[in-house]
Amino acid sequence: DAKTTQPPSMDCAEGRAANLPCNHSTISGNEYVYWYRQIHSQGPQYIIHGLKNNETNEMASLIITEDRKSSTLILPHATLRDTAVYYCIGLSSGYALNFGKGTSLLVTP
Amino acid sequence: GAVVSQHPSRVICKSGTSVKIECRSLDFQATTMFWYRQFPKKSLMLMATSNEGSKATYEQGVEKDKFLINHASLTLSTLTVTSAHPEDSSFYICSAKRQLPEAFFGQGTRLTVV
Numbered sequence: 001d002a003k004t005t006q007p008p009s010m011d012c013a014e015g016r017a018a019n020l021p022c023n024h025s026t027i028s029g030n031e032y033v034y035w036y037r038q039i040h041s042q043g044p045q046y047i048i049h050g051l052k053n054n055e056t057n058e059m060a061s062l063i064i065t066e067d068r069k070s071s072t073l074i075l076p077h078a079t080l081r082d083t084a085v086y087y088c089i090g091l092s093s094g095y096a097l098n099f100g101k102g103t104s105l106l107v108t109p
Numbered sequence: 110g111a112v113v114s115q116h117p118s119r120v121i122c123k124s125g126t127s128v129k130i131e132c133r134s135l136d137f138q139a140t141t142m143f144w145y146r147q148f149p150k151k152s153l154m155l156m157a158t159s160n161e162g163s164k165a166t167y168e169q170g171v172e173k174d175k176f177l178i179n180h181a182s183l184t185l186s187t188l189t190v191t192s193a194h195p196e197d198s199s200f201y202i203c204s205a206k207r208q209l210p211e212a213f214f215g216q217g218t219r220l221t222v223v
Contacts (some may be wrong), residue, residue, distance in 0.1 A: 035213070043115070043202045043214035044153070087152075096143045097204070097212055099153040 004088045008058040009104040012082075018075040020103050022088030031092050033064060035073045037084040038102075044087065047073065078107045111137050113205045115215025116205045123191055129219045130188045132203030132206055138183035139205035144176070145213070147200040193222040 005023040012018040032051050036044040048062045055062045061074040075082055087102040112135040113122045122128050140161050141189045146155040157178050165178035177189040183213055
């Protein structure tokens with residue numbers, strides 16, 4: 001698995017965009033970039049994943065740099081319910097997700 | 110997204126007893142399920158990978174005789190914590206993969222051994 005590096009914590013004002021960075025400079029060509037989040041005392045929730053192209057779904061957008069060494073998860077209009085720990089994981093299909101420490105995002109009123 | 114159901118959500122047991130946790134994929138068949146453990150303020154740690162119809166693969170340091178995993182069908186995997194002790198108290202989470210790359214997680218089981 002690619003080693004990923006994320007800031008330990010971030011704050012974001014409610015209604016603003018939350019941009020969560022992730023460095024994965026050792027990612028290999030067949031490894032996807034996954035994002036999950038974990039709200040306190042719940043199981044992780046899948047957010048989005050991508051390989052090379054930018055991706056968007058109803059929850060978030062994923063921007064992957066052209067060299068694939070970093071990515072940014074964007075929550076376009078953060079709400080208080082988006083307060084959670086966000087995990088960026090590099091992984092080849094078929095293997096288990098290995099969680100790092102993630103970024104603790106606090107959305108404030 | 111797909112639904113993975115974990116039961117029970119909370120359990121308290123006496124030291125020395127065994128506890129079984131069930132993980133079900135409700136709307137898809139999962140040939141592979143994963144079991145994780147999470148201690149307070151820590152990240153999830155992979156315990157084992159469970160493949161339907163075969164023996165589970167345990168991560169280094171996880172006692173296979175203590176944490177019994179059974180994956181008898183494509184929709185059900187169970188984790189049994191045998192002879193539980195207070196240090197086994199933790200948040201246990203299962204995950205199920207379908208053919209598409211993403212994995213889905215259960216809501217977790219809070220085990221407290223007294």
